[in-house]
Amino acid sequence: MNILETDGEALLAALRTLLARKNLVTETEIAERMEATDNASPGQGARMVARAWTDAEYRALMLEDGTKAAEAMNIPMRGMPPLGVLENTAEVHNLIVCTLCSCYPRAVLGYPPFWYKSAAYRARAVRDPRGLLTEFHTTLPDGMKIHVVDSTADYRWMVLPRRPAGTEGWTAEQLAAIVREGDMVGVTIPSV
Amino acid sequence: MNFAPGDAVVVKDDWPEARGPAHIRTPHYLRGHKGRILRYLGDHPNPEDLAFARPAEQRPLYHVTFPMNELWPEGRPKGHSDDELVVELYEHWLERP
Numbered sequence: 001m002n003i004l005e006t007d008g009e010a011l012l013a014a015l016r017t018l019l020a021r022k023n024l025v026t027e028t029e030i031a032e033r034m035e036a037t038d039n040a041s042p043g044q045g046a047r048m049v050a051r052a053w054t055d056a057e058y059r060a061l062m063l064e065d066g067t068k069a070a071e072a073m074n075i076p077m078r079g080m081p082p083l084g085v086l087e088n089t090a091e092v093h094n095l096i097v098c099t100l101c102s103c104y105p106r107a108v109l110g111y112p113p114f115w116y117k118s119a120a121y122r123a124r125a126v127r128d129p130r131g132l133l134t135e136f137h138t139t140l141p142d143g144m145k146i147h148v149v150d151s152t153a154d155y156r157w158m159v160l161p162r163r164p165a166g167t168e169g170w171t172a173e174q175l176a177a178i179v180r181e182g183d184m185v186g187v188t189i190p191s192v
Numbered sequence: 193m194n195f196a197p198g199d200a201v202v203v204k205d206d207w208p209e210a211r212g213p214a215h216i217r218t219p220h221y222l223r224g225h226k227g228r229i230l231r232y233l234g235d236h237p238n239p240e241d242l243a244f245a246r247p248a249e250q251r252p253l254y255h256v257t258f259p260m261n262e263l264w265p266e267g268r269p270k271g272h273s274d275d276e277l278v279v280e281l282y283e284h285w286l287e288r289p
Binding site: 100130147148154 | 217219233236253257263264267269274275276277278279282
């Protein structure tokens, strides 16, 4: 049998049967993981951000332990690397990159955008973050310091952006709708 | 865990990849550079062994911060001398200056 020429569906069925027969993983676990992967999208991270903007206790949990904060929003984190959340403040803006590969907090942001994996983004984020932000049309206030976070090892990082002016009194649902994936990577900042 | 937040550290100027097959999570551009421990991130199995399916010891992992102006002395914009680069590094890559 040439494995490269075998029908993919048949191969997958055979692999799943073997995994189950050897008690390595159950059909239920596979189904759970497929559902989690299908549901992972920037909308999940946006729900966390919106809740942090409206709930001080949740915000503290999110900065202390991103994994627990995700689980508190029913985002499955089992088997995922630990999630760290870095807060943008009036003094510091965070920008996330993975220069070694493309580590990305998939559980809460889904698949990385195409540019995140590009050699150009990975090289320029660490050498010229201010030039890079300009190309994303992001203007930081004068005096704002940048922390470029090179995600090299066992954590996955997301940014908790600052809540934009003009959103006073908004509900968490309204707030979640304005948070984009770039805001949680740090290449953009939320605006209304 | 040998380092505390605020400790000065130097990244080893070591190149295991030049000696044979290796899986290294310490970026090239940091080797030999001085930084400062920002936070401890827990112990994790050493990825340099995991990548080769060898038994992997638990190793302390830290967030280490480096001044951007020292990493890239040329071509940095003026007036942003406090920009920093923050990277996860394993303890066995760090030394005291």
